[in-house]
Amino acid sequence: xxxxxxxxxxxxxxxxxxxxxxxxxxxxxxxxxxxxxxxxxxxxxxxxxxxxxxxxxxxxxxxxxxxxxxxxxxxxxxxxxxxxxxxxxxxxxxxxxxxxxxxxxxxxxxxxxxxxxxxxxxxxxxxxxxxxxxxxxxxxxxxxxxxxxxxxxxxxxxxxxxxxxxxxxxxxxxxxxxxxxxxxxxxxxxxxxxxxxxxxxxxxxxxxxxxxxxxxxxxxxxxxxxxxxxxxxxxxxxxxxxxxxxxxxxxxxxxxxxxxxxxxxxxxxxxxxxxxxxxxxxxxxx
Amino acid sequence: xxxxxxxxxxxxxxxxxxxxxxxxxxxxxxxxxxxxxxxxxxxxxxxxxxxxxxxxxxxxxxxxxxxxxxxxxxxxxxxxxxxxxxxxxxxxxxxxxxxxxxxxxxxxxxxxxxxxxxxxxxxxxxxxxxxxxxxxxxxxxxxxxxxxxxxxxxxxxxxxxxxxxxxxxxxxxx
Numbered sequence: 406x407x408x409x410x411x412x413x414x415x416x417x418x419x420x421x422x423x424x425x426x427x428x429x430x431x432x433x434x435x436x437x438x439x440x441x442x443x444x445x446x447x448x449x450x451x452x453x454x455x456x457x458x459x460x461x462x463x464x465x466x467x468x469x470x471x472x473x474x475x476x477x478x479x480x481x482x483x484x485x486x487x488x489x490x491x492x493x494x495x496x497x498x499x500x501x502x503x504x505x506x507x508x509x510x511x512x513x514x515x516x517x518x519x520x521x522x523x524x525x526x527x528x529x530x531x532x533x534x535x536x537x538x539x540x541x542x543x544x545x546x547x548x549x550x551x552x553x554x555x556x557x558x559x560x561x562x563x564x565x566x567x568x569x570x571x572x573x574x575x576x577x578x579x580x581x582x583x584x585x586x587x588x589x590x591x592x593x594x595x596x597x598x599x600x601x602x603x604x605x606x607x608x609x610x611x612x613x614x615x616x617x618x619x620x621x622x623x624x625x626x627x628x629x630x631x632x633x634x635x636x637x638x639x640x641x642x643x644x645x646x647x648x649x650x651x652x653x654x655x656x657x658x659x660x661x662x663x664x665x666x667x668x669x670x671x672x673x674x675x676x677x678x679x680x681x682x683x684x685x686x687x688x689x690x691x
Numbered sequence: 692x693x694x695x696x697x698x699x700x701x702x703x704x705x706x707x708x709x710x711x712x713x714x715x716x717x718x719x720x721x722x723x724x725x726x727x728x729x730x731x732x733x734x735x736x737x738x739x740x741x742x743x744x745x746x747x748x749x750x751x752x753x754x755x756x757x758x759x760x761x762x763x764x765x766x767x768x769x770x771x772x773x774x775x776x777x778x779x780x781x782x783x784x785x786x787x788x789x790x791x792x793x794x795x796x797x798x799x800x801x802x803x804x805x806x807x808x809x810x811x812x813x814x815x816x817x818x819x820x821x822x823x824x825x826x827x828x829x830x831x832x833x834x835x836x837x838x839x840x841x842x843x844x845x846x847x848x849x850x851x852x853x854x855x856x857x858x859x860x861x862x863x864x865x
Contacts, residue, residue: 406746412699413707413724413770425695432700436771443727443766444747454700456724458771484760508836510814511748513760514767596835 408446415458419544419571422459426569427546429455435571436460437480440507440515441523465518465573468492474540474576479518483530484509486517496577498537498604501588502529508596518572521557524564524627527598529590531558532628536586536604536620539577545570558627584608587683590623591675599623600667601675607687612642624661624676631658634680643688651684652677709773713738714782722769729753731769732779740780740809744838751837752806754813755779761817780809789816791857795850803841810837815851824859827852 416422426433432454436442445451459465465480468491475495486492486503493500499517506512506520506529520530521541534541534554541552546569557565566572580586590602601624607617617638621629634654641647661672706721713736720735727746732738732755744752746765753764756778783789789812795801802808811834818825818833825833830851831844839847 407727408725408768410723410725412705413768414695414699415773417694421694428695428697429700439768439771440748440763440766443768446725447746456768460771507748508751509817509833510751510754510761510763510836511766514757514762594835595832 406447406449408443409449409452411446411453412455413458414455415460416462419462419464419573422457422462422571423544423546423569425455425457429457431568433457433569437465437519438482438514438516439519440511441519441525459571465571470495470579471576473579475579476542477517477575477577479516479522479572479574481517483507483512483515483517483520487512495579496537497580498533498586498588498606499530499577501586502533502604505529505588505590505592505595505599505602517575521575522564522566522572524558524562526561526625526627527602527623528628529588529599529602529604529622532602532620532622533588533604534575534577535628535630536606536618537577538606538618539575541565541572542574542576543570544573549573551576555630561626581608583610585687587687589679589683591679601672601679603676603679603683605683605687607638612688614638614641614643619680621659621676624659624672626662629659631655633657638684643684648681648684648688652681655680707770709770711772711774712776714778714785720769724768724770726769727765728755728767728769728772728777729764732764732777738779738781740784742806742809744806744810749836749838750807751810751814754810754837756783756813756817761813780812783813783816792816792819792850792854795854795857796847799846799850799853801842801846801850802839807837807839811839811847815854818851819855819858824855825851830855 414425434453435457437459465478467478468489469476483506486499520528524531539554541557543550552565585607588604590599592599602622605619608615617635619631634651637651637654661669706723710719722731729743732741742752744750748763748766754761755764758776830848
């Protein structure tokens, strides 16, 4: 299938992009990397009258330290999550997740901000913003605001973004010396969407876990933090029994949807297996 | 000051003029905004080495190099590529940069119908320009976005592996 006819406007600045959207009203759509949007247009799941290309807006580029955060410009491409030294040093969980995002050619064009905005519940990066306690910077007709990742993902492909709003950057708290992280996913074939995937970030004193955030993807309508499971892990070290308790707690946190391919019980089982493996690695030093 | 003209909205699917450098030559063509890059390359520029397969970014038959990086020509509109440098399988062939890969694919029969081959070569070219001596696992990982429905990949992986070895033994780029 081919996309329905639309007009195209290449914006040079954020103001131009917002202005074009405001003038076009409901019929406009922003495009950045387009690696999810173009198939959606081809399938006519979306049929905008106007496509506003934001790829050339330099204000949306760049990765830099800002206060206690790493500011990752929305147009940072997935391949840059692998090659950018600041990401490897200060957001190593994102660096670890990046090779699992689709295939190399998709990573050459897909953007970090676009992935977060798309909020695909099976995508790696939206879930990682939850594990990292990231903040999403949004700009729109009424100005700029920052939304915690915990409040950003509302429902299936639905986020706190309002029509006409753009993600400008994602702010990730800088990785600290007393933190450990882990990322993994189970997929039938490398690059496919995961059957279940997970990322976690723990703050430790020696072997004791003071704080941990664990986020799953491909297990529901949104990326999912497992707060009950997190609570079982805080205040002690990661022994076999503690890991088993966390695995048991997962049932209270996850309600995988029914699907022909993967029954909920199987997905929950895979989530338990993955959690056990990852906590084992985290206990051994991450 | 905005560059947006409201009359654009009345002109949906009017063609617009785009310019790119394709295989080292500057070209201009008229495209509808909804025309994908792969359709533009094949239909307007008659560069039919780039194949349209799944048109969803899954099969990799449409890979081209955009400003030196492999991208799916089905996952972008031609109008987005305005001003870019595009190298298709035809250009890579003419320049000779993948001659050894092509010879090895030929020698090892790393294709049957050949539909996936242009994308495989673009991908292999990118991999070998980034990683001098990839393992077979690295090669398989890099090819994970390229479907071959005939050969089962073994000969393709063999061919890329052999070229990687030959290039590293001859001290780099051939």
